[in-house]
Amino acid sequence: MLIGPAVLGLALLATFGLFSRRADQLRRFVLLGTRGRPIDDLPARVGAEAVVVLGQRKLLQRFVPGIMHAFIFWGFLVLLTTIVEAFGEVFTRTFAIPLIGRTSWLGLIQDVFTVLVIVGIEMAVFIRKVVRPDRFKGSHLEEADFILLMILGIMLTLLGLNAARIALGVNESPAAWTPLSNLVSHAFTHMSLGTRRSFEGLFLWSHILLILGFLAYIPYSKHLHIFASEVNVFLASTKARGALRPLHIDVERMGEGQGSLGAATLEDLTWKEILDTYSCTECGRCQSVCPAWNTGKPLSPKLLVMNLRDHVFDEGPKILAARKAGEEHPPAALNPGVVEDEVVWDCTTCGACMQECPVDIEHIDHIVDMRRNLVMGESRFPQEAGLLLRNLESSSNPWGADQATRADWARDLGVKVLGDGPAPEYLYWVGCAGSFDDRAREVSRAVVRLLQRAAIPFAILGSRELCSGDPARRLGHEYLFQTFAERNVQTFRDAGIRTIVANCPHCFNTLRNEYPDFGADVEVVHHTELIARLMRDGRLRPTEEVNALLTYHDPCYLGRHNGVYTEPREALDRVPGLTTKEMPRHRERGFCCGAGGSRMWLEERLGKRINLERAQEAIATGADALGVACPYCLIMLDDGAKAEGKEIQVLDVAQVVARSLGAD
Ligand code: SF4
Ligand code: SF4
Structure with missing residues (x-):
């Protein structure tokens, strides 16, 4: 009688030993990195867990593969109850979870989700083996197949167990409440009582051992996202997607050769960035929408994350071992060894990958952090970037144009250039393109005419307006960006500016989402938002x-x-x-x-x-x-x-x- 519990105890010990050993190792790899963003805004994080993890919102953006995954995920949540029941049955056949155990409605839900998980697995096999979408190019498909096979095994043994229990007459639910299990139970009706008992035991133990095997195997596989992704979603940024994390630059420590200027090695990645690599499901949704990948460039956001994960698993143990031995470990550069420079420069930071990623991996952070190191740490960037940076440094705009000519486009429009007097209701932030590019200047003129037609009090900054710093920041020159941000924010303060309308979305994003990190306290609207509102209010009548x-x-x-x-x-x-x-x-x-x-x-x-x-x-x-x-x-x-x-x-x-x- 005690053999079953003893075997279960040993199996549990072995499983949790293996699981916790690997979990601890993975935790220590994460802690090799840097802290990154603070974990604030708890309500938003809990909301993300509810919507992205439980609700599977991002997966369901693509309905067929989304519902396939949702069936398996939701099924696993429901079937946690069957796992508890199976473990309990090792001790006593009549085991029931307090309050809900062995009720008819729970039996029905378990039966329905058993079917849905099996349907989900069939859909997954169909998508992978028959449809074969391009997005899987480069993914570890064999390992994913093995995991699907394990899940199928867990489901079939559960079904067999329930059916055997019905055949033995020990299932309390009426047949109609567990239709699938009931149907399968007919396979046992002509067997002797002893054979039915043997099948019950066989299914019970194979079910338990498969679950424990699954638990022990996953953290060692490339599919540890099953456990990591929930945490990753919780730790994802709660700010607008376009906001980059400021880098604290300590110039004095830099002079002493210390401090980070972006991601040069594994130890410069943030905790979240390392967790990102664990969380990748290799689904390729990001790759399928990436403009770089789709136009034949080497950048694939999926392969980038997978390469970084391989590097964490390769380099992490060596760093930990060296630290334990009190030895120096020569740092391995991320670029170009792990991620080629070309891949880093191909990215347009369009955010399509992050929009699609079901587990909230933040690809742009990885790419910009590597750019920061290449630009600020190693001065290694495409030749044209050098011209951009020189123009920004010498002329405060990417065009290298004379700042004194910044407001020339508005000369004949009667636009107020903000001086020492009180600021009007709106500051029109023109941006460098709208100031210096001929085609974009026509847009600036159109915006001015609309504001004038709607009788909106506004002014421009003229030559006091500097580049927002967006091009420097996205290129990786965080230090240059921060100098622009600080100077522009000071101008807003000096001029008493409260509301800004911008027609460049890059400036709009930077001013609205990133300048608050540098003390800005202004409302920023995009010109299309303002125009739509003015039309709605009848102040602009076409x-x-x-x-x-x-x-x-x-x-x-x-x-x-x-x-x-x-x-x-x-x-x-x-x-x-x-x-x-x-x-x-x-x-x-x-x-x-x-x-x-x-x-x-x-x-x-x-x-x-x-x-x-x-x-x-x-x-x-x-x-x-x-x-x-x-x-x-x-x-x-x-x-x-x-x-x-x-x-x-x-x-x-x-x-x-x-x-x-x-x-x-
Ligand atoms: S942000 Fe970069 S990696 Fe992501 S889809 Fe756009 S170009 Fe590709
Ligand atoms: S990064 Fe996200 S979208 Fe891309 S393959 Fe990994 S899980 Fe899928």
């Missing part, structure tokens, strides 16, 4: 028809990074005569123009040009006009359309609305 078919392109830093999808469309919908048509990739799935992440100033040497890919998608809709809400997108897509040799007018939302007001 009178002239704009007879065109327009397709709207979502700028990454407005849409995915800040969730502004509706307002630009609302403004366009209010323009009489204008019809709109969506591109296949729009809103959350919008495809980057290729300019973000400072790619605007870098050559695209490999693969197809991203702006061409997007311009072709717009042209294929048959539209006469391509609507944008970002000066970078305007420039990139206009260039793309010209390269394609097709007539499609690229216009900012402000220009379209101004045209409908006769103010263009």
Whole structure:
């Protein structure tokens, strides 16, 4: 009688010994890194657990593979009760979980979820073996197959156990409450009592041993996301997706050769970044939407994370062993050994990967941290980046233009340039593109005309406006970014500015989401938000028809990074005569123009040009006009359309609305 519990005790000891040994090792690998973001905003983190983990929201963005995973995940949660029951049965056959155990409704739920998990496994096999989507390229499919097989084994042994219990007459639920188990139980009806008992024992023990084997195996496999991803979601940033983590730069310690300037080695990664690598399911959703990967470049966000994980598993034990022995371990550089430099520079920081990732891996943090080291620590970057940095340092704008000419575009418009007097209601933050690029200047002029038409009190900063610092920050020059941020924030304070309207989503994102880390206390709106509101309130009344078919392109830093999808469309919908048509990739799935992440100033040497890919998608809709809400997108897509040799007018939302007001 005591043999069963004794065997179970030994099996549990062995399993938890193996599990906790590996868990401790994984914990120590994480602690090799740096602390990273503070774990604040607990309600948002708990909410993310409920929505992303329990609700499977991000997985369900793609319904078929999402529901497949949800069946298996939800099934496992429900079937935790069956695991407890199976362990209890080793002690006494009549074991029941207090209050809920052996009730008919629990039996029904368990039976239904047993079916759903098996259906989920069949769907997974179909997707992997028959559909074979490209996103799995580079994933460890054999190991995933083995895990699916284990889960199937757990389900089938559970079903066999329940069926054998019904055949033995020890299942309390009426047949109708456990229809599947009841159906399978007919297979035992012609067997003797002893044989049925033997099957009951066989299924019980194989079920238990499979569960314990699963528990012991997973942390040693490449699929430890099953345990890591819940923690990863909890630790993910609760800020807007576009906000980067500030790097504390201690110049004095840098002079002594200490302190971090980004991610040079494993020990420079943050705890969250190391946990990210454990959490990757290798599903390839990120890879399938990445503009770099989709245009033939070496960057795959999935492979990047997988390579970093392999490095953690390879390097982590060596560092720990060296520390234990009190020896020096020569640091292994992340670039180019683990991640090639080209991969780091290919990223447009569009956020498509993070939008898709079901376990909240933050790819952009990894990439920007490596860029920070390459730029600030090693001065190793593409040649064109050198020109960008020189222009920023010498002229405070990427164009290298004379700051004194910053407001030249507005000369004949009667725009107030903010001086010593009180600040008006709005500061119009023009941005460098809107100040110095000819095409983007036309957008600035349209914005001014709209603000004037709506009688909005506003002013610009003129030559007191410096680059927001976004290009420096995304390129990895955090120090330069911080000097711009501090100087601009000081200007806001000196001028008493409370509200800013910006038409560049990169500036909008930086001012709204990143400047608060440097003391800014201003409200920042995008011009499309303000225009939509003014049209809604009747302060901008379109009178002239704009007879065109327009397709709207979502700028990454407005849409995915800040969730502004509706307002630009609302403004366009209010323009009489204008019809709109969506591109296949729009809103959350919008495809980057290729300019973000400072790619605007870098050559695209490999693969197809991203702006061409997007311009072709717009042209294929048959539209006469391509609507944008970002000066970078305007420039990139206009260039793309010209390269394609097709007539499609690229216009900012402000220009379209101004045209409908006769103010263009
Ligand atoms: S941010 Fe965009 S370009 Fe960069 S890895 Fe993710 S999907 Fe690719
Ligand atoms: S990083 Fe996220 S989306 Fe990409 S393969 Fe891993 S789990 Fe999937």
